[in-house]
Amino acid sequence: MTDELSQALNNLEAIKNGDDPTESSEAAASSVSTADAVNTAASAPVGTGNDALDAARRVVNEAFVENDWLSDHLSVDDITVAVADWPRRRGQAKYNQRATEHVFGERVPKSKIDRATGEYTVLIAEGIYENDMGWKDTVLHEVAHCVAHAKHDVYPKRTRNGTSNGHELASHGPVWKSLAEKIGADPTSCAPRKNEDRKPYRFACVNGCWETGKVRRSKKIQQPWTRHCKQCGADCVSFDAGDEMPDEAGTCAVESIKWDDRQSYLRSDKQL
Secondary structure, three states, X not given: OOHHHXXXXXXXXXXXXXXXXXXXXXXXXXXXXXXXXXXXXXXXXXXXXXXXXXXXXXXXXXHXXXXXHHHHOOOHHHEEEEEEOOOOOOEEEEEEEEEOOOEEOOOOOHHXXXXXXXXXXXXXXXXXXXXXXXXXXXXXXXXXXXXXXXXHOOOOOEOOOOXXXXXXXXXXXHHHHHHHHHOOXXXXXXXXXXXXXXXXXXXXXXXXXXXXXEOOOOXXXXXXXHOXXXXXXXXXEEEEOOOOOOOOOOOEEOOOOOOXXXXXXXXXXXXX
């Protein structure tokens, strides 16, 4: 018996039972197409002609396929991916904004970004893809920002003077770090700062939340215990570039400075 004849007999039997034979076939086709759409989302050709843009879009699609919980907070269709020819910045996430173009130069004009509630734009520097500088991690880094904002609505929360109002919802606070780790991004990655290798002093959170370079022996470098990490609240530390970071909070490990903690600073004559 041929497949066509078998299908015709099945349809006839369905009609005798008072059923519509077209409903079951349409439902089956719908379920197949839905499954195919999910399984092929990551491998579907993007076809923009821009390798970096295509690669970034593919990473976003793969992230949503491999982490189905992301769709509980944000739809992949709500994320617009674009690339820019930035010389230093690696990536940026824009909240409640949609890019009307997908390829930019060194500048991303405000006229090309529309306000769109519930939509997000992920911008990635083309150069990090071309030079294989952790472009996939950067894309996931920015996707984590978008998901954190969608999940917590007001993330990142800021006061009028631009400082973080609660470190849990800060841009790179515990909320973002948790989501970044969950989708496979390095929660400590960041863009290299200009001339960072020429800065002789390091200033950092003793718990590793962040680290930055300094040119001068400012009060931060000489008295790191006067500054506290906004993310974890620990005293900061300072040390010479190239040396290991001190283990104890509030320590100044700069060799040219004669005191190393608050007590020895108070006992000194405070003149270098």
